[in-house]
Amino acid sequence: MALMPRLELRQSQMLKLTPQLMQSIKLLQLSHLELSTFVENELLHNPLLDRAEPNADERGDNEGNSAEPDQPEHGDSGPTDIVSQGEQFESATSLASEMDTDAASLFPEQVGQDSVSQSTTNWQEGRGQSLSGGVGAEKAEIDQYVSSTKSLGDHLIEQVHLILRHPGDLLIASAIIENLNEAGYINIELAQIADLLGTELGHVEAVLEAIQGCDPIGIFARNVPECLAIQLKEKDRLDPMMQALLDHLDLVAAHKFKELMALIDCDQDDLKDMLDEIKRLNPRPGVSFEGTPIQPVVPDVYIRPANDGGWEIELNSEVLPNVLINRTYYAEVSAKAKKGEEKNYLTECLQTANWLTRSLDQRAQTILKVTSEIARMQDGFLLHGVSHLKPMTLKMVAEAVDMHESTISRVTANKYVATPRGLFELRYFFTSAISSSTSGDEDHSAAAVRHEIKQLIDAEDPKKILSDDKIAVILNEQHQMGVARRTVAKYREAMDIPSSVLRRRQKRELLG
Structure with missing residues (x-):
């Protein structure tokens, strides 16, 4: 058969993701903070998008129907807050004079300039123009004088300059401060600092000893025993027996108290008193200056009891971005x-705006639909707690809501739900199944098994510590949970619960 070129027509079906469809899928897995950032960017670049203000109609009606507020009569100024009172003064100098203090105390940021009053120009009443007419003379805002969070390094530098005077000593102290970790420990060898600065090791050690009394107490330590020793020395509690205890903290961690008492020559009462003293110390003195603010977790959806005995599912409107398409502006332009x-640009903007509004609505409806199914499947958990948490997989929810497993995975990522049992991530409810030891009974979730293990260990008798084998027997006989000893050991280690040998030492040899 001869080979020759020819034309053929073939029909085939294929799934091709458009850029907008890919973007819609991406929106599903974004948290409310990431989604808010994305929408803000779209509002900035798309002139046809407007933010829908909550209760805008009600606020507009109130503003249109409400009368002007009552004005105080002449001579009766009424109560005046500190902000309005400060606007009546012509400069920082007059404001300081009224408060019987100096301007540098009120505005420390301006110290060193030619004049504090120059930074606060006179303003015409009711206008935003400066009488001096200078360029850039703007009215001072209160947030300009809010103090910034002081870091650990800044806090230590201020104290070091009060302790040390010689420039060489200050240079060594600065190098030590730069090599502190978040807990306040020195994470570099002193010999390396000496080599770096070209000085003797004894010089660096002398500077370190001089600054180890800085606040917070325990800072500039090289290890945990030294950190605790600095704090005990400040309290005048560092006697030879206490120092010997600090030298053998590894025995305390291993709960080998009999061996420890023999080494430091003390009885059980003395050891207990010293351990109680150590427990009141701070082994990480630098963490109080961590500058990272704690971000509270805000729920994306609420599950509340309904009047009919079921559950009411409600989206958190405060974290859902609400945008509208300004079609009037589109028609004019x-x-x-x-x-x-x-x-073409206007058409593209309109298409993007339509896609965004539909995608946001579809995202909200999908979250609501998936959460409703989770609430239906985990009704026992919502009523009775984690012991009644049922095993649930992405496939089970996907089949119930007629969606793909990948969609359920994206919807439950980075989403939180507020329930009568507390605040949980949506993925918390997806756990593997543990077979029941009795045929016919329902399977148990891994989270419920971990909960029962922790309950048994917390309630165990100090004289009868439960081994992993014994815990497995109790779970099989009393709770019909078909778990093996190795499964109990795995879950116990995952919860950072020590073994039965170490727990016996903790609960029987010494209280605490």
């Missing part, structure tokens, strides 16, 4: 657009 590029 499109009527004036003459060039093809302008019309």
Whole structure:
């Protein structure tokens, strides 16, 4: 058969993701903070998008129907807050004079300039123009004088300059401060600092000893025993027996108290008193200056008891971005657009705006639908707690709501739900199944098994510590949970619960 070129027509079906469809899928897995950032960016670049203000109609009606507020009569100024009172003064100097203090105390940021009053120009009443007419003379805002969070390094530098005077000593102290970790420990060898600065090791050690009394107490330590020793020395509690205890903290961690008492020559009462003293110390003195603010977790959806005995599912409207398409503006601008590029740009903006509003609505409806199914499947958990948490997989929810497993995975990522049992991530409810030891009974979730293990260990008798084998027997006989000893050991280690040998030492040899 001869080979020759020819044309053929073939029909085939294929799934092709458009850029907008890919973007819609991406929106599903974004948290409310990431989604808010994305929407803010779209509002900035798309002129046809407007933010829908909550209760805008009600606020507009109130503003249109409400009368002007009552004005105080002449001579009766009424109560005045500190902000309005400060606006009546012509400069920082007059404000300080009224408060019987100096301007540098009120505005420390301006110290060193030619004049504090120059930074606060006179303003015409009711206007935003400066009497001096200078460029850049703007009215001072209160947030300009809010103090910034002081870091650990800044806090230590201020104290070091009060302790040390010689420039070489200050240079060594600065190098030590730069090599502190978040807990306040020195994470570099002193010999390396000496080599770096070209000085003797004894010089560096002398500077370190001089600054180890800085606040917070325990800072500039090289290890945990030294950190605790600095704090005990400050309290005048560092006697030879206590120092010997600090030298053998590894025995305390291993709960080998009999061996420890023999080494430091003390009885059980003395050891207990010293351990109680150590427990009141701070082994990480630098963490109080961590500058990272704690971000509270805000729920994306609420599950509340309904009047009919079921559950009411409600989206958190405060974290859902609400945008509208300004079609009036689109009609005005499109009527004036003459060039093809302008019309194409408006059409593209309109398509993007339509896609965004539909995607946001579809995202909200999908979250609501998936959460409703989770609440239906985990009704026992919502009523009775984690012991009644049922095993649930992404496939089970996907089949119930007629969606793909990948969609359920994206919807439950980075989403939180507030329930009568507390605040949980949506993925918390997806756990593997543990077979029941009795045929016919329902399977148990891994989270419920971990909960029962922790309950048994917390309630165990100090004289009868439960081994992993014994815990497995109890779970099989009393709770019909078909778990093996190795499964109990795995879950116990995952919860950072020590073994039965170490727990026996903790609960029987010494209280605490």
